[in-house]
Amino acid sequence: MPKLSYITKPKQPVQLANAFVIYSRLFQYIRRYWGALLVAIVTSMIYSGIDSWFVYFLKPLLNKGLVQKDVEFLHWAPLLVMCVFIMRGLMSYFSNYSIASVSRSVIMRLRQDIFAHLQKLPASFYDHSTSGRIISVMLYSVEQVANASADILATAVQSLFLVIGLLIVMFSISWKLSLLYFIIIPLIVVIMRFTSLRVRALSLTIQDSITNITHRAEENVDGYKVVRAFGGQEYEKEKFDKTARMNRQREMKVVAARAWSVSSVQLVAAVALSITLYIATMDITNSVLSAGGFVAMIGAMLAILKPMKDLTSMQNKLHRGLAGAQTVFELLDEKIEVDTGTKTLKRARGKIEFKQVNFAYENDKSVLQNINFSVQPGETIALVGRSGSGKSTLVNLLPRFYTGFSGEILLDDVSIEDYRLADLRHQFALVSQNVMLFNDTIAHNIAYGRFNEVSRDEIRAAAEAAYALDFIEQLPQGLDTLIGENGVLLSGGQRQRVAIARAILKNAPILILDEATSALDTESERYIQVALEGLMRNRTTLVIAHRLSTIEHADKIIVMDRGQLVEMGNHHELLLREGNYAKLYKMQFKDIPSVESDAEVV
Ligand code: ATP
Ligand code: MG
Numbered sequence: 001m002p003k004l005s006y007i008t009k010p011k012q013p014v015q016l017a018n019a020f021v022i023y024s025r026l027f028q029y030i031r032r033y034w035g036a037l038l039v040a041i042v043t044s045m046i047y048s049g050i051d052s053w054f055v056y057f058l059k060p061l062l063n064k065g066l067v068q069k070d071v072e073f074l075h076w077a078p079l080l081v082m083c084v085f086i087m088r089g090l091m092s093y094f095s096n097y098s099i100a101s102v103s104r105s106v107i108m109r110l111r112q113d114i115f116a117h118l119q120k121l122p123a124s125f126y127d128h129s130t131s132g133r134i135i136s137v138m139l140y141s142v143e144q145v146a147n148a149s150a151d152i153l154a155t156a157v158q159s160l161f162l163v164i165g166l167l168i169v170m171f172s173i174s175w176k177l178s179l180l181y182f183i184i185i186p187l188i189v190v191i192m193r194f195t196s197l198r199v200r201a202l203s204l205t206i207q208d209s210i211t212n213i214t215h216r217a218e219e220n221v222d223g224y225k226v227v228r229a230f231g232g233q234e235y236e237k238e239k240f241d242k243t244a245r246m247n248r249q250r251e252m253k254v255v256a257a258r259a260w261s262v263s264s265v266q267l268v269a270a271v272a273l274s275i276t277l278y279i280a281t282m283d284i285t286n287s288v289l290s291a292g293g294f295v296a297m298i299g300a301m302l303a304i305l306k307p308m309k310d311l312t313s314m315q316n317k318l319h320r321g322l323a324g325a326q327t328v329f330e331l332l333d334e335k336i337e338v339d340t341g342t343k344t345l346k347r348a349r350g351k352i353e354f355k356q357v358n359f360a361y362e363n364d365k366s367v368l369q370n371i372n373f374s375v376q377p378g379e380t381i382a383l384v385g386r387s388g389s390g391k392s393t394l395v396n397l398l399p400r401f402y403t404g405f406s407g408e409i410l411l412d413d414v415s416i417e418d419y420r421l422a423d424l425r426h427q428f429a430l431v432s433q434n435v436m437l438f439n440d441t442i443a444h445n446i447a448y449g450r451f452n453e454v455s456r457d458e459i460r461a462a463a464e465a466a467y468a469l470d471f472i473e474q475l476p477q478g479l480d481t482l483i484g485e486n487g488v489l490l491s492g493g494q495r496q497r498v499a500i501a502r503a504i505l506k507n508a509p510i511l512i513l514d515e516a517t518s519a520l521d522t523e524s525e526r527y528i529q530v531a532l533e534g535l536m537r538n539r540t541t542l543v544i545a546h547r548l549s550t551i552e553h554a555d556k557i558i559v560m561d562r563g564q565l566v567e568m569g570n571h572h573e574l575l576l577r578e579g580n581y582a583k584l585y586k587m588q589f590k591d592i593p594s595v596e597s598d599a600e601v602v
Helices: 019-067 071-118 123-128 131-173 175-222 224-229 233-285 291-303 305-332 391-397 421-425 442-446 456-465 469-474 492-506 522-536 571-577 580-591 593-601
Strands: 352-360 366-375 380-385 406-411 428-431 510-514 540-544 556-561 564-569
Touching: 019 071, 019 131, 019 291, 019 305, 071 131, 071 305, 131 175, 131 291, 131 305, 175 224, 175 233, 175 305, 224 233, 233 291, 233 305, 291 305, 352 391, 366 391, 366 556, 366 564, 380 391, 380 580, 391 510, 391 540, 428 492, 442 456, 442 492, 456 469, 456 492, 492 510, 492 522, 510 522, 522 540, 556 571, 556 580, 564 571, 564 580, 571 580
Parallel strands: 380 540, 380 556, 428 510, 510 540
Antiparallel strands: 352 366, 352 406, 556 564
C-alpha cells in the first residue's frame, strides 16, 4: 500500500485500509480495559431502558391518570418518576465516566506505544519523516482513534438500545403501525453507507493538513531567525495561510457530508412519521388506539429520531477514527532497526577495519566506494576531505545507524553486524556534527542516559576536561542550570563543549569526533585539543576536521574525495606526496595565516 503523503501533496489519491483489519487491531487496545467497558455498556443499557420506559409510561399516565382519574395511581406516579430519574442520572454519570476512562486509556496507550516504537526506528526513517508528521500522529490522529473506539461504542450501545427499547414500546402499542418504520431502514442504510466512505477519505486528507500545519509552525518556530534575517515573513505567512485554509476547507467538506446525511435520515424518518400519524388517526376513529396509546406511540416515534440521528452521525465519527487508526498503525508498522546480532561485547579493544565497503543511501546514489583501511587499538585516525565527500557517512556506519552497506566492517575482528546492537553502540562516544542537547540541566546533559550511575564529581571532572567548567560556573545555577530547547541559551562553542564532556564521561573505547571543535575559537580549541589528547591516549579515535591544524598529530590521516579513499598516511608522508592533502594544507595556510602559527604550536 502506498504511503500517505505527509508533506504537501494533497492531490494524491488516498488509500483506505481494510476497516475490519483496523478494527480488530483497535480491539486489542480496547479490550484491555474490558472492566470499565462493561460498566459503560451495562449502564448505557439501563439508561436507554429508562428512557424507553418513560415513553411507555405516558400511556398509563394518560389512560389511568387523566382519563380514568385513578387517584391512587396519581398519588405514587410523581414519586416513581422522581426515583427513576435519580437512577437515570446515576447511570448517565457512570456510563460517561467509564467511557471517558476507556478512551483516555486507549489514547495514553497508543501514545506510549508510538513513543516506544520511535525509539527503535532506524535513522533512515528519520531522514524521511518530518517531526510535524510524527507530532500530528501523536496528538491528533490518536485522539480521533479514541473517539472511534470507546466513545462510539458507548453512543452505539446507548442509541441502539434506545431504538430497540422504543421499538418494543411501539410494537406493544400497535405492531401494524410500527411495521411502517421498518420500511425506512434500508433507505437509512443506503444514506449512511454513501456518506461514510466519503467521510473516511476526507478524514485522511484532514490529517494530512494537520500534519502540514504542525510542520509549518514548527519550522517557523525553529527557524525564526532565518525567516526574519532573510525577510521570509510574507512568504511563510502566505504558505501558512494556504495550509490553514486547506484544513478549513477539508473540515467543512466533512461537516457538509455529515450534515447532509443527518438531515436526509431525519427527513426519511419524518415522512414515515407523518404516514404513521395519518394512519393512526384513522385507527383512532376505529378506536384501536386509546388516547394514552396514541400519545405514547407518537412520543416513541419522535423520541426514536434522536438516537437514529446519533447512530448516523456516529458513523461519520467512526470513519474519522478509522482514518486516524490507519495513520497510527502505519507509523507503528514502520520497520524497526534490525538487531540480529547475538554476540555480546563488554568493552572492545578498539580495532576497526573497513573491507571493500560500498554504501548508498536510499536514493541509490553511491556515497562510499570501495573503502579499505584499518585502525589499531588506541590509534587516532583523522578523516579529511571536501564537504560532501562521505566522512560523516563513514563514521555513521560504525554504530550501525545505517545498514545495507556491502563489504565488511569489523570491530575487534568481528563483523559489527554480529554484535548485539546495544552492546555495539556502547563502544562509541560520539560528538556529532550537529550537537544535540536536551531541554534539561547541564548536569543531566553531560550524564545523559546514565545520570543515576555517575557521581557529581565525575560530571564535574568531565566538564573540566572539556574546558566547560569555566563557563558553567558562571551560570546562575552552575551545573543545574536549565539550558533551553536544544541548548539555545548557550553559545555554539559552549554547546560543543557540553557535548564533548558528555563523550568524555561515557568513557567508551572508541571516540568519534565529527567536527567536534569547529565552533570553538582557536584558543579554546587548543585547550580542548590538549584535553582530548589525554582522552585519546588509550582509546581508538576517529576525528573528522576541516581545520587541518587539529589533526596533524593523528597516527593516520585518511583523505576522502567523492566517496573514495584517495590518500592515507601520516602528516609528513602526505605532505611529501604532494597530493590532495598537501594541496589542502597549503591552501588553508595561505588563506588563513593565523592558523599557520597555530599549526606550529599545537
Ligand atoms: P561535511 O564535511 O560537509 O560534513 P561529509 O563528508 O561529512 O561532509 P556526508 O555527510 O557523509 O559528507 O555526505 C556524503 C553524501 O551523502 C552527500 O552527497 C550527501 O548529500 C549524502 N547524504 C548525507 N546524508 C544523507 C542522508 N541521510 N540521506 C541521503 N543522502 C545523504
Ligand atoms: Mg559531515
